[in-house]
Amino acid sequence: MGSATPVDGDCGSGAVRTGNVLPLLHEIRHALQRWLDAGEPAMIDLRSIPMAPGEEDELVSLLGEGEVHARLSALGPSDIYETRFPGVWLVTHYNDNEEIMSRFIEVIDMPSILKSQTEDIRDGQERLAAQLR
Amino acid sequence: MAKHKSLLETLQHQGISRRSFLKFCASTASLMALPPAMIPAVASALEQARRPSVIWLSFQECTGCTESLTRSHSPTVEGLIFDAISLDYHHTLQAASGHAAEAARTAAMEENYGNYLVVVDGSIPTANPGYSTIAGISNRDMLLETATGAAAIISVGSCAAFGGIPHAKPNPTGAVAVSDLITDKPIINVSGCPPIPVVISGVLTHFLTFGTIPALDALGRPKAFFGQSIHDRCYRRPFYDKGLFAESFDDEGAKKGWCLYKLGCKGPTTFNACATAKWNSGTSFPIQSGHPCLGCSEPDFWDGGGFYKPLSTPTEDIAATLVYGAAAGAAAGVALGTLNHARKTRAQQAHAPVTVDDLEKGDGQ
Ligand code: SF4
Ligand code: SF4
Numbered sequence: 141m142g143s144a145t146p147v148d149g150d151c152g153s154g155a156v157r158t159g160n161v162l163p164l165l166h167e168i169r170h171a172l173q174r175w176l177d178a179g180e181p182a183m184i185d186l187r188s189i190p191m192a193p194g195e196e197d198e199l200v201s202l203l204g205e206g207e208v209h210a211r212l213s214a215l216g217p218s219d220i221y222e223t224r225f226p227g228v229w230l231v232t233h234y235n236d237n238e239e240i241m242s243r244f245i246e247v248i249d250m251p252s253i254l255k256s257q258t259e260d261i262r263d264g265q266e267r268l269a270a271q272l273r
Numbered sequence: 274m275a276k277h278k279s280l281l282e283t284l285q286h287q288g289i290s291r292r293s294f295l296k297f298c299a300s301t302a303s304l305m306a307l308p309p310a311m312i313p314a315v316a317s318a319l320e321q322a323r324r325p326s327v328i329w330l331s332f333q334e335c336t337g338c339t340e341s342l343t344r345s346h347s348p349t350v351e352g353l354i355f356d357a358i359s360l361d362y363h364h365t366l367q368a369a370s371g372h373a374a375e376a377a378r379t380a381a382m383e384e385n386y387g388n389y390l391v392v393v394d395g396s397i398p399t400a401n402p403g404y405s406t407i408a409g410i411s412n413r414d415m416l417l418e419t420a421t422g423a424a425a426i427i428s429v430g431s432c433a434a435f436g437g438i439p440h441a442k443p444n445p446t447g448a449v450a451v452s453d454l455i456t457d458k459p460i461i462n463v464s465g466c467p468p469i470p471v472v473i474s475g476v477l478t479h480f481l482t483f484g485t486i487p488a489l490d491a492l493g494r495p496k497a498f499f500g501q502s503i504h505d506r507c508y509r510r511p512f513y514d515k516g517l518f519a520e521s522f523d524d525e526g527a528k529k530g531w532c533l534y535k536l537g538c539k540g541p542t543t544f545n546a547c548a549t550a551k552w553n554s555g556t557s558f559p560i561q562s563g564h565p566c567l568g569c570s571e572p573d574f575w576d577g578g579g580f581y582k583p584l585s586t587p588t589e590d591i592a593a594t595l596v597y598g599a600a601a602g603a604a605a606g607v608a609l610g611t612l613n614h615a616r617k618t619r620a621q622q623a624h625a626p627v628t629v630d631d632l633e634k635g636d637g638q
Contacts, residue, residue: 158508158510158511159511183309183310183312184309185302185303185308185309187303187549187550187555188303188306188308188549189549190506190507190508190548190549191508192508193508193557193561195508212292212296214290214292214293214296215289215293215296215297218296233296233299233300240555241300241303241304242299242300242303242304244299244303244309252295253292253295253296253299256292257290257291257292257295258291259290259291260290260291260292263290
């Protein structure tokens with residue numbers, strides 16, 4: 141999560157590895173299989189996994205960027221990328237100060253946060269109707 | 274903001290969309306260290322959540338815990354949570370003082386009797402009540418009086434949870450923890466010196482969201498944050514397992530980021546969320562900055578025999594001892610002195626993996 145801030149808080153950590161990147165990639169591979177077999181989505185909270193400095197960036201660059209990039213503006217921005225692997229999404233929620241609040245990997249055809257919500261559609265419909273009155 | 278609106282109504286009133294609410298729920302679940310599968314449960318609980326009234330008591334303390342909390346909340350997701358709680362009394366933060374402030378406390382107690390949350394930072398002196406008073410009321414009296422109508426008490430920081438630094442030998446003020454004086458209320462210990470900001474707000478959020486007490490370990494700490502040792506989540510662990518240690522703060526090992534065990538790291542006996550939650554918006558934590566863990570979230574960490582003294586003083590070669598230690602996993606660490614050894618053993622036994630059921634359980638210990 142260090143990418144959100146210019147502060148370098150690391151010391152003597154040049155070559156440290158937790159070895160958590162590879163198992164995570166395997167977990168994603170299994171999740172893709174479950175999606176293909178059963179349509180079962182998966183979500184991994186990156187805050188819950190111990191990472192050495194730089195490992196999260198390594199994971200993100202291994203996943204790469206695919207065809208879709210969406211930016212929300214809802215309680216601060218959110219960045220939603222489809223990675224090089226279709227069906228694997230990287231969802232990063234920021235607050236108004238662009239600090240990362242949470243970060244997830246989602247395995248699904250489209251993260252549900254992208255869809256318009258019925259409540260919001262109803263609200264918008266009412267606003268449009270009021271405007272036309 | 275009306276006191277009895279649900280959180281959802283409050284957010285809607287502020288023009289916050291459903292999509293924003295869902296984003297808020299995802300981040301809240303992450304903040305509470307809940308698995309992402311719990312996000313829908315968090316959403317439906319938050320829709321109905323009411324603003325709880327909170328009375329915050331600061332006793333023998335350094336204000337570091339309040340500093341930690343206020344650093345966490347302003348522009349973040351926790352900020353919304355704090356907009357959603359009704360902080361009726363906090364004598365460090367509130368504008369009123371003296372009798373006016375005490376009147377606010379009494380009013381909040383009467384209005385929400387049986388339902389309000391008491392948050393305490395600082396220990397309570399028992400040797401002489403004069404060591405710490407508020408508006409002429411001793412800390413002990415104020416705690417006992419305020420606790421009577423509380424739904425639960427959250428002890429924020431190692432002082433309120435375990436006595437902390439005031440309780441360090443020779444404990445001149447006779448400082449005790451909240452749990453030494455209150456035995457008939459659920460108490461959640463959020464230890465740390467100071468506690469990690471997201472852990473404080475995560476626990477408050479849990480209460481706000483589910484209206485229950487999270488599952489606790491044997492020392493009364495929420496398992497979601499204190500369920501694993503620093504050592505078990507430390508990114509330097511591969512070096513410990515290989516027996517590669519920094520011997521001083523500027524040797525080759527230190528430069529290569531090797532394990533800090535020999536420099537006194539208390540990670541093996543310390544249960545806290547530093548290694549994953551980190552500090553300063555996820556920037557770093559002490560071990561990542563090259564300093565051993567002091568064990569600040571454990572009872573009597575101040576009297577643990579020296580911050581730079583390794584946990585055990587092995588007679589043989591430390592690397593050989595540690596190969597055995599690594600095999601034994603988390604149980605390898607020895608307790609901070611013999612004082613709290615039994616408590617600690619119980620705590621370690623209680624550190625079973627946390628399930629969703631545990632988190633929803635509201636029965637305290
Ligand atoms: S002893 Fe300390 S530095 Fe070494 S692995 Fe354990 S927690 Fe990390
Ligand atoms: S690393 Fe250890 S001493 Fe430092 S804040 Fe975390 S628990 Fe406390």
